[in-house]
Amino acid sequence: MSSIKESGGSPEAASGVSRRGFLEVTGVGGAVVGAVALEEPAHAQQPGKGAALQGPGMVPITLNVNGKALKATVEPRATLLDTLRGPLDHTGAKRVCDRGTCGACTVMMDGKSVYACTVLAIDAQSAKIETVEGLTADLKNDALVNAFVEHDAQQCGYCTPGFMVAAKALLKENPNPTFAQVEAGLSGNLCRCGTYMGLRKAVLAAAKGGRA
Amino acid sequence: MAEYAWPKMSERTLIGKRISRLDGPQKSGGRAKYGSDANPERLLYAAILTSPHSHAKLKSMDFTAAKASPGVTAVVAVTEPGAEVQWEGAILAAVAAETELQARDAIRKIKVDWEILPHLVKDDDVAAAGPSAKPAGEQVQGDPDEAKKSAAFTSSGFYGLPVLTHCCLEPHGQVVQWAGDQITAWPSTQSVSNYAGDLGAQLSVPATAIKVDMDHIGGGFGSKFQSDQWGAFCAQLSKESGGRPVKLFLDRNIELMIAGNRPSHYAKVTVAADASGKLTLWESESWSSGGIGGGNIPPIPYVFTKIPHQRKNHHAIATNNGSQRAWRAPNHPQASYLTCCALDDLAAKMGKDPLELFLSNVDLTTREEAYRRQLGKAAKMIDWSSKWKGRGKNRQGHIARGLGIGINTWGGAGHDSTVKARIHPDGTVEVECGTQDLGVGTRTVMTQVAGETLGLPMDGIRLKIGSNAFPPSGASGGSTTVGAVTSATRIACTDALNLLYEKVSPSLDNTPVENLEARGGRVQVKGNPSKGMSWRDACKKLGVAAVEAQGRNNPRNPRGLNTGGVAGVQMAEVSVDMETGVVSMEKMVAVQDFGLVMNPKTAESQIFGAMIMNICGSLFEERVVDAVTGRMLNAELEFYKLAGAPDIGELVVDMEIDEENDSRGVIGLGEPPTVGGLAAIGNAVTNAIGVRVPMVPLTPRRVLDALSGRNS
Numbered sequence: 011m012s013s014i015k016e017s018g019g020s021p022e023a024a025s026g027v028s029r030r031g032f033l034e035v036t037g038v039g040g041a042v043v044g045a046v047a048l049e050e051p052a053h054a055q056q057p058g059k060g061a062a063l064q065g066p067g068m069v070p071i072t073l074n075v076n077g078k079a080l081k082a083t084v085e086p087r088a089t090l091l092d093t094l095r096g097p098l099d100h101t102g103a104k105r106v107c108d109r110g111t112c113g114a115c116t117v118m119m120d121g122k123s124v125y126a127c128t129v130l131a132i133d134a135q136s137a138k139i140e141t142v143e144g145l146t147a148d149l150k151n152d153a154l155v156n157a158f159v160e161h162d163a164q165q166c167g168y169c170t171p172g173f174m175v176a177a178k179a180l181l182k183e184n185p186n187p188t189f190a191q192v193e194a195g196l197s198g199n200l201c202r203c204g205t206y207m208g209l210r211k212a213v214l215a216a217a218k219g220g221r222a
Numbered sequence: 223m224a225e226y227a228w229p230k231m232s233e234r235t236l237i238g239k240r241i242s243r244l245d246g247p248q249k250s251g252g253r254a255k256y257g258s259d260a261n262p263e264r265l266l267y268a269a270i271l272t273s274p275h276s277h278a279k280l281k282s283m284d285f286t287a288a289k290a291s292p293g294v295t296a297v298v299a300v301t302e303p304g305a306e307v308q309w310e311g312a313i314l315a316a317v318a319a320e321t322e323l324q325a326r327d328a329i330r331k332i333k334v335d336w337e338i339l340p341h342l343v344k345d346d347d348v349a350a351a352g353p354s355a356k357p358a359g360e361q362v363q364g365d366p367d368e369a370k371k372s373a374a375f376t377s378s379g380f381y382g383l384p385v386l387t388h389c390c391l392e393p394h395g396q397v398v399q400w401a402g403d404q405i406t407a408w409p410s411t412q413s414v415s416n417y418a419g420d421l422g423a424q425l426s427v428p429a430t431a432i433k434v435d436m437d438h439i440g441g442g443f444g445s446k447f448q449s450d451q452w453g454a455f456c457a458q459l460s461k462e463s464g465g466r467p468v469k470l471f472l473d474r475n476i477e478l479m480i481a482g483n484r485p486s487h488y489a490k491v492t493v494a495a496d497a498s499g500k501l502t503l504w505e506s507e508s509w510s511s512g513g514i515g516g517g518n519i520p521p522i523p524y525v526f527t528k529i530p531h532q533r534k535n536h537h538a539i540a541t542n543n544g545s546q547r548a549w550r551a552p553n554h555p556q557a558s559y560l561t562c563c564a565l566d567d568l569a570a571k572m573g574k575d576p577l578e579l580f581l582s583n584v585d586l587t588t589r590e591e592a593y594r595r596q597l598g599k600a601a602k603m604i605d606w607s608s609k610w611k612g613r614g615k616n617r618q619g620h621i622a623r624g625l626g627i628g629i630n631t632w633g634g635a636g637h638d639s640t641v642k643a644r645i646h647p648d649g650t651v652e653v654e655c656g657t658q659d660l661g662v663g664t665r666t667v668m669t670q671v672a673g674e675t676l677g678l679p680m681d682g683i684r685l686k687i688g689s690n691a692f693p694p695s696g697a698s699g700g701s702t703t704v705g706a707v708t709s710a711t712r713i714a715c716t717d718a719l720n721l722l723y724e725k726v727s728p729s730l731d732n733t734p735v736e737n738l739e740a741r742g743g744r745v746q747v748k749g750n751p752s753k754g755m756s757w758r759d760a761c762k763k764l765g766v767a768a769v770e771a772q773g774r775n776n777p778r779n780p781r782g783l784n785t786g787g788v789a790g791v792q793m794a795e796v797s798v799d800m801e802t803g804v805v806s807m808e809k810m811v812a813v814q815d816f817g818l819v820m821n822p823k824t825a826e827s828q829i830f831g832a833m834i835m836n837i838c839g840s841l842f843e844e845r846v847v848d849a850v851t852g853r854m855l856n857a858e859l860e861f862y863k864l865a866g867a868p869d870i871g872e873l874v875v876d877m878e879i880d881e882e883n884d885s886r887g888v889i890g891l892g893e894p895p896t897v898g899g900l901a902a903i904g905n906a907v908t909n910a911i912g913v914r915v916p917m918v919p920l921t922p923r924r925v926l927d928a929l930s931g932r933n934s
Contacts, residue, residue: 102253106392108474142252150247159243171249174252200859
């Protein structure tokens with residue numbers, strides 16, 4: 011990154027590539043690309059077809075969200091999180107840090123929990139995406155939802171959907187976690203109100219209580 | 223005159239019960255809608271240009287390229303050229319565009335010309351602040367010089383707490399639409415009822431033309447009382463974009479820089495006691511900063527306000543940082559830390575158990591009995607008598623353990639709030655109020671009160687909050703909401719019920735209204751339950767017209783339903799790795815009185831959360847600024863550190879639920895439990911390692927520096 015110049019408004023403007031722009035260009039596991047790449051087409055992997063050139067303008071995409079094929083038109087640099095929350099109106103995942111730290115945007119891709127702010131929407135086209143809405147589709151009979159409510163694992167609730175997905179992922183991989191494993195399983199998510207007491211209890215209770 | 227008093231503890235069916243929060247499933251399942259989730263038709267997105275400088279004159283901005291950028295619908299200046307910006311992150315201009323990425327692109331194309339001015343961003347050295355440090359004037363009580371001379375024990379120390387940011391997970395912002403002469407706002411606000419007036423004043427638009435809707439808010443903690451400049455300029459962007467709605471929620475870095483912080487506090491404190499261990503002297507030189515406006519003197523000595531001889535000097539330091547906003551229990555956590563740490567150090571000087579020193583001085587507080595009782599309870603809960611050892615004397619290998627004490631007080635009486643209750647002929651009930659649920663369970667406790675008053679189950683009440691179309695309710699700050707809205711709900715429902723009784727009475731042999739009761743889903747004659755009818759049948763007597771009543775909590779006459787004034791004690795047990803300096807929470811206990819506990823489940827959550835916030839503040843979080851560049855170095859969540867699930871240890875709460883506390887009425891809980899934990903943890907670490915670590919957060923570096931005699 012170049013140094014801050016006085017001509018620009020923000021340092022991001024001065025350097026020509028923002029932290030966000032950097033992510034938007036490289037995606038997860040992508041190679042480091044310079045600012046010039048902002049004007050270059052992005053490469054989206056399409057299984058069986060090799061690399062296809064897309065962008066830099068709006069491109070049509072199809073995402074498999076909660077078992078449904080949903081269409082949207084986004085720029086190649088749009089994150090999965092912003093695409094879910096905006097064009098697709100799936101607002102359960104929240105944008106809090108937007109830097110892969112807090113976990114509020116956690117969704118499942120092909121059965122694994124990911125931070126949706128660190129994934130580009132075009133890169134998610136081949137994946138099976140499950141959001142909190144889909145993972146708790148049967149809201150009244152969901153063991154984890156019921157445990158979250160019973161043990162009051164929420165206050166303002168803004169981080170809660172992310173914790174819900176993290177807890178689902180934890181119990182999927184480890185249906186009978188120890189207390190320490192629950193703590194570790196939730197440690198990729200942050201809460202400002204301080205609901206960890208209820209969260210720990212809820213996940214343990216749901217693990218013992220069967221389907222989650 | 224109707225009887226509004228709370229039912230006796232033994233007769234309650236909903237009030238005081240551990241009832242799960244009503245919106246829990248919606249929140250857990252991601253269905254709850256926040257302002258930031260609003261996606262109205264034809265939505266535009268805004269982006270902002272902010273100052274990279276902490277002090278500079280904005281000479282000019284050129285919007286030409288931004289206006290021509292793809293997708294842009296409007297560009298507005300927020301800071302006029304010629305003005306000085308006083309902190310990093312100050313908003314200069316805003317753009318609305320079809321997509322957020324297009325808006326951000328346009329922002330990058332704005333050309334800015336600056337004249338950079340000297341800045342001061344560090345607040346920890348009062349001498350270095352020069353003329354930016356303004357003295358507040360000396361306050362003297364008694365004869366501090368004589369008290370110092372005649373003291374049997376004297377202890378002096380330095381203690382400090384840095385600036386924290388509110389760090390609400392839902393950033394500040396709103397969706398707003400200004401179409402024709404009507405404005406609709408979907409904000410994130412702690413004050414639904416006052417938002418329209420505040421935004422209207424900024425825009426010269428009547429409050430009556432502004433509609434405000436907010437089902438849920440993702441954290442406020444005292445920082446979301448106003449509509450803010452972003453409310454106004456986004457409305458302007460909407461108007462200039464043909465009335466299309468505009469969304470802006472601050473990016474995390476800007477959120478942490480400009481959307482609220484808790485001021486710092488630093489103090490050199492001298493305390494003294496006589497030979498019997500009675501406190502005689504408080505002397506402090508303190509300073510604080512909450513940005514360009516400086517910072518107020520905290521209420522020190524905290525709780526032990528009757529220390530006879532006092533001398534206090536304070537400096538407010540104006541710094542080039544974003545401005546402070548009310549933080550849960552403004553200035554109290556800092557005051558508690560400064561006071562309780564000084565007393566703990568004095569006890570060590572005397573060779574005394576600090577618990578004894580606190581206990582033997584409770585007569586210097588205004589609630590002697592409460593603090594004596596709570597200190598005893600908390601000590602028992604944490605097993606103080608067998609676990610407490612002298613400073614640095616509880617060590618096994620490289621792990622040292624320690625215990626510490628912190629105390630709190632707060633007001634918490636209910637604010638001015640009005641509730642409307644309407645009973646329909648089909649038996650359904652609506653309760654409406656322009657309040658907001660910050661996550662404390664406001665919806666749930668209001669429904670409990672309505673159900674209890676009308677003898678109905680929770681699902682017999684349709685509660686509606688979060689709109690300025692409903693009766694006005696105060697801002698949620700200062701622990702004033704639950705006392706207010708439960709009292710107003712009680713009054714409204716009682717009065718509506720009396721209107722129903724009047725219609726029912728003729729069918730029950732004209733039994734006087736005061737001899738009727740509603741319980742268990744029936745309206746019946748008191749003492750003769752068989753003489754009555756089901757709630758549904760009773761409501762049919764209304765004919766075709768609903769009955770409705772308004773109830774108001776008048777803070778000047780709360781009718782005994784709510785009050786203020788609480789005490790609390792927290793104690794912490796920590797372990798410290800003497801080789802790495804890492805502090806681990808073992809256990810923390812809280813004893814808190816807050817009158818009638820409406821819902822022990824949600825109240826306990828709130829106390830747990832407050833304790834965890836104290837763990838954050840004592841071990842992890844601080845705003846880090848760079849003196850040379852004037853910039854915040856950790857304006858994101860990777861290095862603005864909060865506690866996670868594995869960091870909290872075991873937490874235990876005693877809410878002092880008993881007849882005596884209950885009889886005081888409802889008292890708010892948001893502030894007090896956020897106060898004492900910093901001192902409890904700070905003192906526990908000092909007790910463990912044998913030396914004072916003056917500054918929180920107690921990071922490994924600060925712990926190791928204290929152990930090696932360095933001052934970091």
